[in-house]
Amino acid sequence: MKYRTVFDIIGPVMIGPSSSHTAGAARIGRAARTMFGKMPKRVSIILYGSFAKTYRGHGTDIALVGGLLDFDTFDTRMAESLDIASEEGMNVEFIESDELTDHPNTARLILEDGDHRLEVVGISIGGGKMEITELNGFQLSLSGNAPVLLVYHHDQHGAVAAVATILAKHEINIGYMQVSRKEKGSQALMSIETDQVVDESLQEEIRKQHGMLSVTVLS
């Protein structure tokens, strides 16, 4: 089931005018920002479908940038996000694409700062709810229903077990888990929805395991 909580239906509390094109877009931007770990210097945003056709009218651009600035859906600074971004030195470009996508409200965000680069695809599925469907070329399905632990690692034996053991030791229950890789033996991505929040010290413990490349939590 895509929607699990009543507050996805009666909510979110948000700045208008559109839950899918404003609030959902802000949440996609904010998820990308969290995964990037800091404010990016440069962002390219590719818009598809209804996003591409109506983004100015709905303030989708303003909302995505607001999210990238770490604003929540009801943050009253949202309307000025484009100005705030340029003041803070975040350079954003928007590209409208005619390409057909599975979902009409799709955005691809490419965040950069020096060598640090992150590419995220998000879809806004209605009522302010969004899903992240792609991360640095890995297909995934993150609903945002629960905190997610994202672990990049070398595609080798024992990696999944190492992470699972640490979670078990700290009594953290896994609700959903997905491992994806681009090709055998290269890099892989574990996305793990947990019932409890994985705090910083635990993330550090996972980082120290053999073969781990990066660890982030999206809550």
Place this chain on the structure above:
Amino acid sequence: MLFRSVAELVEYAESEQLKISDVMMQQESDVMNRPIEEIYREMEENLRVMELAIERGTTEDLKSKSGLSGGDAKKIMMYRENAPVLLTGTTVLEAVASATAVSEVNAAMGIVVATPTAGACGILPGTISTASKKLNSSREDMVRALFVAGAIGFCIANNACISGAAGGCQAEVGSATAMAAAAVVEMAGGTPSQSAQAVAIALKNMLGLVCDPVAGLVEAPCVKRNAMGAAIAMVAADLALAGVESVIPTDEVIDAMYKIGRDMPVSLRETALGGLAATPTGRSLERQIFGNESSE
């Protein structure tokens, strides 16, 4: 209990002699692992945001950035209070004015609660606040009504869709109208099954409604569709309370809505390429608002 359809929800509620709001609060508490009091408080907070939006929209002189919307809620309220005769009645017109108010606040980039979406955010606040005055409802009845609406929206969102881009306006204003109709039925003391009938009756009258926003803005025709959605919700609730039943069961109406949405051309699903958006006036407004940088 995790209900997947309106039929399951009603059957469970009636067999356990619960209200729909009880079932929704219980499920939320179980699934999200949160105490009921905490969930209740969050919903009460949502109600407060809704009431503030009604207050703003009916008293302030709102105008959206584009100039396409604002000021109608005040106009309707004045007419409702001063006209020598009303063709409908004070209750329906109050629901309509309040729904318009919230929708105008949304268009002016004010704070609203998406119910289930921002495009349809006026209908639920408009109907619940109006019904509460008419019925002399308690605060708890109003908060519970939001849970009823949530339960219905939950079934629609999981079995069909609630975004205009996916299913047209029937998925947004249609869903909101159906949710509101069920909510006010419970407020008026109706049974879970009568709430379900109100959903079917309301949603049937929204089937086929396309999403064709002028210049891509959530303003024209969205504000007026919120207004009329509130009116339909109030009347659908009365029909259900009168014992009128839908020939087609509620879940099948929801499924029909979903399939109609799938069949709808892209031009009529929130792309501003067809319908009212593509009329000569719609196009000319789009040019005025966005100038040459318009995406067309």
